[in-house]
Amino acid sequence: MITTDLIKIADNQGSVCGGKSRLSCEDSSDASTAVCSTESEGSVNSYMLSPGDYGGLSGFDIRKTTEKRTEDKKTVILKHYVCNREGFNDVDLGSSDCSGSKEVQGRRTMSRRCGCKAKFVLKITSVKTYYVFSFVELHNHPLVSESGRHFLKVNRKMTVGLRNIVFDSSKVNIGPSKAFCFAKELYGGYANVGATLCDFRNCDRDLKLYVGERDGQMMIDKFKVMQETCKSFYYAYDVDSDGHLTKLFWADAVGRRNFELYGDAVSFDATFDTNKYNMIFAPFTGVDKHDKCVTFAACLLSQESVTDYSWAFSHFVKAMGRNPVVIVTDQCAAMKVAIRDTFVAVNGLVASKHRLCMWHIMDKFPMKLGNRLCKETDFMEKMKTYVWSSIIEIDEFEAGWIAIINEFKLEDNKWLSDMYAIRSCWIPAYFRNEPMFGLMRTTSRSESENFFFSQFHKQGDTLCEFWLRFQSAMDRQRNEIVRLDNESNSSLPVTLSTWFIEDDAANLFTRAIFYKLQEEIMACCYDMQIKRMSEEVDGVTHFEIRDVKVMNKLFKVSVSRNHAVCSCNKFVMCGIVCRHAFCGLKQIGVIKFPKTLVLNRWMKIAESGTSSISVSVSNDCLKMERASLKMTEIWFDFRQAVNKAGVQADRLDYVHKTVKQLNAELDNQSGDFADFTKKDHMAAMLGPQPVGELTILVPKNCKNKGNYFKKRLVSEREKALNKSKKRIRKCKKCEAVTHDARTCPLKTEENAKKKGKTEAHGDDSRTCPEKKQETPQKK
DSSP states (O other): OOOTHHHHHHHHTTSSBSSTTSBEEOOOSOGGGOEEEOSSHHHHHHHHHSTTSHHHHHTOOEEEEEEEEOTTSOSEEEEEEEETTOSOOOOOOOOOOOSOOOOOOOOOOOOOOOOOOOEEEEEEOTTSEEEEEEEEOOOSSOOOOGGGGGGSGGGOOOOHHHHHHHHHHHTTTOOHHHHHHHHHHHHTSHHHHSSOHHHHHHHHHHHHHHHGGGHHHHHHHHHHHHHHHOTTOEEEEEEOTTSBEEEEEEEOHHHHHHHHHHTTEEEEOOBOOSSTTOOEEEEEEEEOTTSOEEEEEEEEESOOSHHHHHHHHHHHHHHHSSOOSEEEEOSOHHHHHHHHHHSOSOTTOOOOEEEEOHHHHHHTHHHHHOHHHHHSSSHHHHHHHHHSOSSSOHHHHHHHHHHHHHHTTOTTOHHHHHHHHTGGGTOGGGGTTSTTTTSOSSSHHHHHHHHHHHTTOOTTOOHHHHHHHHHHHHHHHHHHHHHHHHHHHHOOOOOOSSOHHHHHHHHHBOHHHHHHHHHHHHHHHHSEEEEEEOOOBTTBEEEEEEETTTTTEEEEEEEOSSOEEETTOHHHHHSOOOHHHHHHHHHTTOOSOOGGGOOGGGBTTGGGSOOSOOOOOOHHHHHHHHHHHHHHHHHHHHHHHHHHHTTOHHHHHHHHHHHHHHHHHHHHSOOSGGGOOHHHHHHHHHOOOOOSSOSSBOOOOOOOTTSOOTTSOOOHHHHHHHHHHSOOOOOTTTOOSSSOGGGOHHHHHHHHHHHHHHHHHTOOSSSOHHHHHHSOOOO
16 A cells, blocks of 8 residues: 655655755645645656656656646646556557468567556646645555666666766777676666666667767767867868768877877788778877887778778878888788879978788798698798898898799799799898888788777777777877886886996886897897907997807997997897897997987987977867866765775765765755756767758768678688687597597497397396396385
């Protein structure tokens, strides 16, 4: 039985009464005469539909039905609220289909309607107050128990905090299901969350629907705002004849500044399945002072064509102000033509050198030449000796290649002839004299970068979601750089020798680069043999040093107090002093690291110099982020208060009482919080929806060779690779992989033994004498 005292309980809870958007109910023991004052129709709705109201406390859902308004449609005169189980569902038995077509099975549903007569009617008075005009409290069904009341609709609501959890989780590729589990741990139980898993999934769906067909326009509008707040942010886009977005390029201030420092070598490769439109995502990747991947810029393209790549490369040059010294790609023909036509020597710029990925070429050897030659002979070992080596000269490589080709009689192989014709694009011997060309020999940096971004993106992302997750990925990458900076600046690595030049290197270079130099320093002490040392002429001493680790090869080294040159050219290719140069410096007694051998890109203070790129943002951007930062600060302050309270009940009660008092004060204050709708919250998270006609439409669904399509032709090699990745089924009896338990030889032997035993006494298993002896007699 539901008594009228429950209404007073709801009033005393403070969740219904108080505040401009709530009703102020007079304390009355008779619910039918309770007078409720209000100023707006929204207050009438909140009286019955707030989570702590009558229905939520009693254990039933409430539904709004009849409503009567004045002629101007502004004021509610009469409002009916009924139990959610009022009425009956219309049963549609359907019509019999005699056409012989296949019957479609309908979805199984449940009905909650049982004709409940409970209701609550509010009516307006002459002084614009509401009173309970009619109240039927009796239900014809059992009420929801206390353990299940959090499933009622009146007790469920996706609040601002819960929507923030769904939104913030999506930025790091955490779906609504895991976000719901996280909210459960955060709120202390599923019953305390105030929403269900379905509500979380619906919230994620609503975020996608909010973007909808406005995806392309919202993305460009977001970039415009970012450029207004930070002048160094560069972006460009292109549309087709129908207005659909086809190309998008961007580079922020930090990426452009990093290119000034580390843009001597760039790796470029495309990846797929990062958005719902199947646009390819291609970041421009380099190597920073910690020998880690750093992103300079990125682009989204609809096609892997010469036109699209040329467009992206041209805007990369506009954003960065110069061409990269060397760019490493795979053997994509479209990239090759675009690089040749874009990164050219014009307007005082130096043309870029194009280098092909060695790994992709070497990986094709078994496919082009056959596994028998590559895996059953020493062909690959001999070939790798000349192909991967960066210490041999061009003539030595060419002589070795020709000798191997003649030895295995491959003179007529067209593919090998083609690879030899373009040897200057991928063999290290041809880049020995090019500065910093040894930083990248493969696109492994891009492969690593693509794998890193794949942890944040997924195929169903809209462009707005893609951008938010890209920002999260960049925050993680740059936070790692800050962490490494802190480690390098706050501590010094342990030196392994007594040579003072090692201590000097520990103070100058980052930790990762110092460890490489330390390896060279230790090798110069143990693996070098000085074969010849000349007299000092004009401050320069010449050495011939044998390296016992490299086939006893002789290296020519010329050193002075301030400089060193080695025939291995490691410093030219990588910017790191080699062991042969260290050996020469040690012999002439140098104790300080020569300044001419210190590159700024490897130093701890690489970013301390002046830059033409400003990373500052405007005050408008700071104002936009201030509210979000303030919410985060308030949350951490609250968590800190809870941590200080510990597990002491009295201190926790004090914190709880203070928070409840603060909530009551906020309810009593007049403000605009009640006007902060769900749409306003989504606009704050994803950006405002464009007003008027869309000028930039969403991209069309793209079809590229890297995307998965069922009709795509799969090579035999790819089939074999996919088959090798599958888990091999094993026999549960003998653990062999050539059969299963049904055809196992052990099972066959067991069956044969049983059959032989049966034939011995001429009986079957039912009439076996041994079975009769084992079976006890029934009394």
